[in-house]
Amino acid sequence: MEKKKYVTEDGEHKSDVIVSWIITHGCQERCAYCISPEKCKEITDYETHKAIQDQMIATGLTKNRYIGGEPLLIPHLGKLIKESKEAGLNNRLSTNGILLTKEKLIELRDYLDSIALPFESCNDKLNQNIRGTKNHREIVTDRIKMIKELSDLGVLVNTCVHRENIHELEELAYLLDELGIDHWKLRKFNSSSGRGAVPNKNRFEISEEEFFDVVNHLQSLGLGYRIDGRLPSKLNTRLMVSPQGELYRMIEGEEEEVHYGKVLTKKLNIKEIYQRDGCN
Ligand code: SF4
Numbered sequence: 001m002e003k004k005k006y007v008t009e010d011g012e013h014k015s016d017v018i019v020s021w022i023i024t025h026g027c028q029e030r031c032a033y034c035i036s037p038e039k040c041k042e043i044t045d046y047e048t049h050k051a052i053q054d055q056m057i058a059t060g061l062t063k064n065r066y067i068g069g070e071p072l073l074i075p076h077l078g079k080l081i082k083e084s085k086e087a088g089l090n091n092r093l094s095t096n097g098i099l100l101t102k103e104k105l106i107e108l109r110d111y112l113d114s115i116a117l118p119f120e121s122c123n124d125k126l127n128q129n130i131r132g133t134k135n136h137r138e139i140v141t142d143r144i145k146m147i148k149e150l151s152d153l154g155v156l157v158n159t160c161v162h163r164e165n166i167h168e169l170e171e172l173a174y175l176l177d178e179l180g181i182d183h184w185k186l187r188k189f190n191s192s193s194g195r196g197a198v199p200n201k202n203r204f205e206i207s208e209e210e211f212f213d214v215v216n217h218l219q220s221l222g223l224g225y226r227i228d229g230r231l232p233s234k235l236n237t238r239l240m241v242s243p244q245g246e247l248y249r250m251i252e253g254e255e256e257e258v259h260y261g262k263v264l265t266k267k268l269n270i271k272e273i274y275q276r277d278g279c280n
Contacts, residue, residue: 006154030132034196042243060271085111114154121168162189162204190232
């Protein structure tokens with residue numbers, strides 16, 4: 001299969017139809033700012049996942065974002081990613097990196113366009129306090145080096161900016177430059193939902209001013225990759241599919257999300273909804 005060099009996205013996604021597919025809420029980590037709810041009954045079989053994916057592709061999906069939770073916990077994820085690529089889609093995997101072994105990367109690399117990883121800070125004690133797991137820095141650093149060595153996939157890093165890592169980000173910025181990533185997406189801590197974020201509101205909350213001060217500072221360092229700062233409201237226009245196969249959008253600050261129903265049962269037309277509701 002012919003591969004094209006990854007092109008960093010500008011966030012406008014003209015003519016694309018994108019879905020973030022939360023294929024599971026399960027995860028090996030327990031990040032204290034996590035916006036996922038507790039895991040409850042989820043779709044687990046390949047046939048139903050394939051039918052959901054086929055319905056989305058048949059109705060105009062062009063970019064598939066496999067997210068979680070931790071999507072690599074789904075045993076048949078590789079098959080779905082392969083089938084999506086064979087249908088001509090642009091695929092991104094967002095993973096915490098723990099299960100991204102060399103063998104897994106070799107299995108997936110021809111069918112992905114980019115991989116996104118979380119990176120908390122270079123401070124191991126802080127990382128462990130926040131994520132509940134050890135070796136986050138070593139794991140993510142190792143995975144970025146491995147992706148660069150074994151593939152030409154785009155490498156994105158996602159960082160939730162909060163009270164405890166806001167003063168640690170410059171060191172991380174220089175490390176990401178050394179590692180040669182393509183895009184660093186910083187998002188302001190969001191306390192409106194999630195098993196970690198809601199109870200930890202007071203621990204992590206920062207103001208928009210503090211957030212954009214740090215983003216502007218990091219951008220002013222003139223490093224060799226794109227840096228973007230996003231508010232939680234950016235999610236308002238993102239189409240998501242839940243682990244139960246329901247299409248929805250999260251609306252920040254409102255209790256009600258926008259629910260469109262189950263992709264399969266309602267035979268939803270993804271492109272029609274995406275364009276009608278101004279998604280991106
Ligand atoms: S934020 Fe942390 S706990 Fe939540 S899904 Fe991501 S890696 Fe897992």
